[in-house]
Amino acid sequence: MYGILTLSLKVTNWCDLNCAHCCECSGRNNPTNFIPLTRIEQYIHEFQEVPFNLSPHYTIGGGESLAPYQFGNSEYIPQVLSCIYKVGGIPTIKTNGVWGKRYDMRSDTLKSLAKSAYMGDKLLTLDISVDEFHNNLDGVANIMTDVVQSDYLLSAIRICLLGFNTPGTQKAMMALRAKLSDREIYCEDLPNGDMGVYCTNNRGMRVIVDDVVDVYDLGRAKDNKVYTVCYNTDATYVNCLQIDNNNLAILNYIYSEQIAGRSLTRVMQSLLSKQK
Numbered sequence: 426m427y428g429i430l431t432l433s434l435k436v437t438n439w440c441d442l443n444c445a446h447c448c449e450c451s452g453r454n455n456p457t458n459f460i461p462l463t464r465i466e467q468y469i470h471e472f473q474e475v476p477f478n479l480s481p482h483y484t485i486g487g488g489e490s491l492a493p494y495q496f497g498n499s500e501y502i503p504q505v506l507s508c509i510y511k512v513g514g515i516p517t518i519k520t521n522g523v524w525g526k527r528y529d530m531r532s533d534t535l536k537s538l539a540k541s542a543y544m545g546d547k548l549l550t551l552d553i554s555v556d557e558f559h560n561n562l563d564g565v566a567n568i569m570t571d572v573v574q575s576d577y578l579l580s581a582i583r584i585c586l587l588g589f590n591t592p593g594t595q596k597a598m599m600a601l602r603a604k605l606s607d608r609e610i611y612c613e614d615l616p617n618g619d620m621g622v623y624c625t626n627n628r629g630m631r632v633i634v635d636d637v638v639d640v641y642d643l644g645r646a647k648d649n650k651v652y653t654v655c656y657n658t659d660a661t662y663v664n665c666l667q668i669d670n671n672n673l674a675i676l677n678y679i680y681s682e683q684i685a686g687r688s689l690t691r692v693m694q695s696l697l698s699k700q701k
């Protein structure tokens with residue numbers, strides 16, 4: 426295998442949206458359970474032993490990865506982040522941003538995430554899907570506004586907006602930009618694509634800082650044009666080992682294996698033999 430390997434923890438299949446197109450097999454009717462913290466710790470520990478060029482970038486996804494906050498569990502995500510920070514990892518959280526519609530949820534969640542980022546001494550990235558399928562523009566605009574307007578949040582959290590390469594996504598991005606400009610928050614295009622935005626306020630601060638070097642297409646992107654990001658790396662190919670809350674390991678969104686009590690090194694060997 427060439428390139429680098431990232432670890433993605435798909436912590437739940439529960440999601441407060443029920444998108445018809447969902448390629449994560451997630452939605453409101455899925456169980457509200459999450460990968461137990463002891464297993465998260467074990468996976469991250471075992472990942473360090475996998476004999477590949479490991480990326481320091483870790484992804485927390487779902488379902489709605491920040492759902493624990495909605496269920497009153499404000500410790501789960503900070504604990505996952507702590508496990509990542511302990512191994513020198515740099516976390517990205519994928520979220521639909523719908524929680525941004527509610528002031529109390531938004532305020533508590535952003536403060537909690539920022540606190541974790543300060544404790545880990547590394548920026549925390551929120552990847553938020555903005556496209557024609559998600560009814561989340563108000564939530565996303567609120568999250569971005571809060572982050573831009575708070576030095577405390579802005580120094581800890583950056584936001585990356587991602588979507589499909591479709592006219593519907595372009596329209597959603599334009600609508601979001603209009604909402605933000607009503608709040609005197611202005612956007613400009615990313616130099617490397619038309620789906621992201623830089624967002625600046627009148628103090629010239631950036632929500633998306635300019636060390637985002639590229640938008641990579643991982644395995645899944647080749648199939649359905651879902652994009653993900655990787656920061657600060659010269660690697661030409663980014664592989665993704667995803668682990669879900671049913672003990673399933675998936676390489677590059679294609680090859681899957683039940684972990685079945687094996688170490689991640691053994692599981693990777695097995696997955697790679699399928700890839701050949």
Ligand code: SF4
Nearest residue numbers: 440442444447488521
């Ligand atoms: S927001 Fe994402 S994870 Fe949730 S149902 Fe929609 S596509 Fe699936």
